[in-house]
Amino acid sequence: MGILRLAHVDITATDLELAAAYYTQVLGMDLTERTEDRLFLKCWDERDHHSLAIRHATRVGLDRFAFRVEREADLAEFERRVEAYGYAVQRVPAGSEIGQGESIRFELPSGHEMELVHDVVKVGGRLPLVNPRLNPESLIGIAPPRIDHLLVHAEEVPEVARFMTDVLDFRLTEQLLDGQGHQVIAFLERAHKPHDIAFVQGPNGALHHFSFWLDDWDHVRRAADILAFNGVTIDIGPTRHGITRGNTIYFFDPMGTRNEVFTGGYRPDPDFPTITWTDDNAGRAIFYYEGVVNQRFATVHT
Amino acid sequence: MGILRLSHAEVRVPDLELALAYYTEVVGLIETARVDHRAYLKAWDEHQHHSLILASAPTYGLDSLGFKVETSDDLDELSARLSAAGVEPERHAAGRLGPGSGDTVRFVAPSGHTIDLVHGMDQVGNGLPLHNPPPAPDDLVGMHPPRIDHIFLMCEDVDGVTAFFRDVLGFRLTEQILADDGHQLVTFLERSHTPHDLAFITGPDGAFHHVAFWVDEWNDLRNGADLCAYHGVPIDAGPTRHGATRGCGLYFFDPAGNRNELYTGGYWFDPDDEPTTWTEAEMGRAIFTYRGQVDPEFMTVHS
Numbered sequence A: 001m002g003i004l005r006l007a008h009v010d011i012t013a014t015d016l017e018l019a020a021a022y023y024t025q026v027l028g029m030d031l032t033e034r035t036e037d038r039l040f041l042k043c044w045d046e047r048d049h050h051s052l053a054i055r056h057a058t059r060v061g062l063d064r065f066a067f068r069v070e071r072e073a074d075l076a077e078f079e080r081r082v083e084a085y086g087y088a089v090q091r092v093p094a095g096s097e098i099g100q101g102e103s104i105r106f107e108l109p110s111g112h113e114m115e116l117v118h119d120v121v122k123v124g125g126r127l128p129l130v131n132p133r134l135n136p137e138s139l140i141g142i143a144p145p146r147i148d149h150l151l152v153h154a155e156e157v158p159e160v161a162r163f164m165t166d167v168l169d170f171r172l173t174e175q176l177l178d179g180q181g182h183q184v185i186a187f188l189e190r191a192h193k194p195h196d197i198a199f200v201q202g203p204n205g206a207l208h209h210f211s212f213w214l215d216d217w218d219h220v221r222r223a224a225d226i227l228a229f230n231g232v233t234i235d236i237g238p239t240r241h242g243i244t245r246g247n248t249i250y251f252f253d254p255m256g257t258r259n260e261v262f263t264g265g266y267r268p269d270p271d272f273p274t275i276t277w278t279d280d281n282a283g284r285a286i287f288y289y290e291g292v293v294n295q296r297f298a299t300v301h302t
Numbered sequence B: 001m002g003i004l005r006l007s008h009a010e011v012r013v014p015d016l017e018l019a020l021a022y023y024t025e026v027v028g029l030i031e032t033a034r035v036d037h038r039a040y041l042k043a044w045d046e047h048q049h050h051s052l053i054l055a056s057a058p059t060y061g062l063d064s065l066g067f068k069v070e071t072s073d074d075l076d077e078l079s080a081r082l083s084a085a086g087v088e089p090e091r092h093a094a095g096r097l098g099p100g101s102g103d104t105v106r107f108v109a110p111s112g113h114t115i116d117l118v119h120g121m122d123q124v125g126n127g128l129p130l131h132n133p134p135p136a137p138d139d140l141v142g143m144h145p146p147r148i149d150h151i152f153l154m155c156e157d158v159d160g161v162t163a164f165f166r167d168v169l170g171f172r173l174t175e176q177i178l179a180d181d182g183h184q185l186v187t188f189l190e191r192s193h194t195p196h197d198l199a200f201i202t203g204p205d206g207a208f209h210h211v212a213f214w215v216d217e218w219n220d221l222r223n224g225a226d227l228c229a230y231h232g233v234p235i236d237a238g239p240t241r242h243g244a245t246r247g248c249g250l251y252f253f254d255p256a257g258n259r260n261e262l263y264t265g266g267y268w269f270d271p272d273d274e275p276t277t278w279t280e281a282e283m284g285r286a287i288f289t290y291r292g293q294v295d296p297e298f299m300t301v302h303s
Helices: A016-026 A073-084 A157-166 A217-229 A279-286 A295-299 B016-026 B072-084 B158-167 B218-231 B280-287 B296-300
Strands: A003-013 A030-034 A038-042 A052-056 A061-069 A089-092 A103-107 A113-117 A146-154 A171-177 A183-189 A197-201 A207-213 A234-240 A246-252 A258-264 A275-277 B003-013 B030-035 B038-042 B052-056 B061-069 B090-092 B103-108 B114-119 B147-155 B172-178 B184-190 B198-202 B208-214 B235-241 B247-253 B259-265 B276-279
Touching: A003 A016, A003 A113, A003 A146, A003 A207, A016 A030, A016 A038, A016 A052, A061 A073, A061 A146, A061 A207, A073 A089, A073 A103, A073 A113, A146 A157, A157 A171, A157 A183, A157 A197, A171 A279, A217 A234, A217 A246, A217 A258, A217 B218, A234 A295, A275 A279, B003 B016, B003 B114, B003 B147, B003 B208, B016 B030, B016 B038, B016 B052, B016 B218, B061 B072, B061 B147, B072 B103, B072 B114, B147 B259, B158 B172, B158 B184, B158 B198, B172 B280, B184 B280, B218 B235, B218 B247, B218 B259, B235 B296, B276 B280
Parallel strands: A003 A052, A061 A113, A146 A197, A171 A275, A207 A258, B003 B052, B061 B114, B147 B198, B172 B276, B208 B259
Antiparallel strands: A003 A061, A030 A038, A038 A052, A089 A103, A103 A113, A146 A207, A171 A183, A183 A197, A234 A246, A246 A258, B003 B061, B030 B038, B038 B052, B090 B103, B103 B114, B147 B208, B172 B184, B184 B198, B235 B247, B247 B259
16 A cells, blocks of 8 residues: 555656667667657566656756556545645546556645656566566666666755655655754655655755666676766766665766666665764765765756 | 565574574674573664574474564454464464564464564664664674575465465465466565565475575675585575576575575566466476576475
8 A cells, every 4th residue: 555666757858869869778778659759768677668758848857756556546545645735636637648547746845746656557577477587688788677766856855755754654764964953865765675765955846866776786887887888977986875875876868867876775664763864974975985975966956 | 554574484403502603603693682492683784683583492494484564453454364264363462472572463374384473573773873874884794694585485285375375464476386287386475575575385384495584786695605615504506596586596504404595686576566477397497597407405305
């Protein structure tokens, strides 16, 4: 019951051809559908129609992000709860969005449009369901098996974190407090991992990055090789986070949207105690090896 | 709601001191309590009091295993479902089944295994501070897996037992190996969105095939194999890879002959995902993909 995991991130791009080339050849995602102004992509091990949707626009940014709920009835329950909290909910009927059935959409206190969906078009993973091999043939690029999480900005992190926990039943795994004790980063999960979504202080509605899962650190190194070969701008890494304990590389798609590949972490139970990072340890919290946060990482967003 | 994940296993060992030395120094678990003829251990990143209990006994094998449930109401709900299915559970208040034990519903599954459903086990922390923690404690020894992962059991009627775990306890089937006549030889069941928390393989009722601990990386399996070789721990198989679960594993035996595994990899499983099926002809690849065949020892040796 309730929210299972991140389903898809919907971004905008100024050049769909460039985006398609990058996300299929360098990231190694599968293009599952293409319309005049949109691309739908999935990772090889994902069974849903898409985990990334890219809409052509004159500005690079974030349209919305969607989480999958366990049961259809969860949509009505969350619609009731979000409305009871005082926020408007839009029902998006089946047939109006590609790759999925009915959904609900609402605006978060951080200004982001969030969507909840249960009924998704299942296109299947690349492996058969009888006697599968271990990996599909002819994977190209980084080829992560699935999307993992996203990080977005919020002017008032405590306000949106409270909404996520009180209304949507997310659980706070870790937080960073500034010198005044004010929450400036909040990590929230539903899928029993360090985060499915995180909020960091910054402009409302902005996207910091979305991230793909890799199975181990060797794959992170291999991803760095592929990024370097293709001339992709690496923001930072391979390195490690204090928060989440994950291993990472950050890099930019050709239009400036930040991507990440991520592995590691831990498995928090729902009763996991929240870990707190203080201002004097902010560098290590974000980049454990460097101990400082680079200016670009702290300020560039889309 | 319902069962979250595997919580713990209670394993019999004839020589408690020997087993403790192995589990703390080679595997690298942490001893949290010892009472009478039982020792309680946890993996370093676990917050709960124990994930492995060693019970001194004249023989080896499995006494019981436990699953953690999300809320205390789940115990009542699952207890009612067990009764309705004709299995009479016993209820034990927190602390009654030993140090650290939570509120427990205990029953005997149709496979002959004693199973505990637990809520509220004592929480002892993972050895890291809750403020500005380093990624790991600095005094870990041996293989030091961060947590328990899954358990593999044997039973005579895999079809019937699998149906029981799905229908009564809400487990979901991720993969199965089918015999040519269509019956289930091996089934993989999950509650935690991983390839398996529990698996059954055809064999004697009540038998124990192995308990597995999670490691983060393939490199950890190589380090585990190094440690086995150095300490003279008999390696059963691996480091290798499974077709079923797509995980990577290393199997070895504790000094009493109970099989252990270090495991990594796998995938995320949604509750409505379709299971993967392996045919009898492909069973070798399903279990050990690289060799394409299963040693008779792996199929027959259990405790």
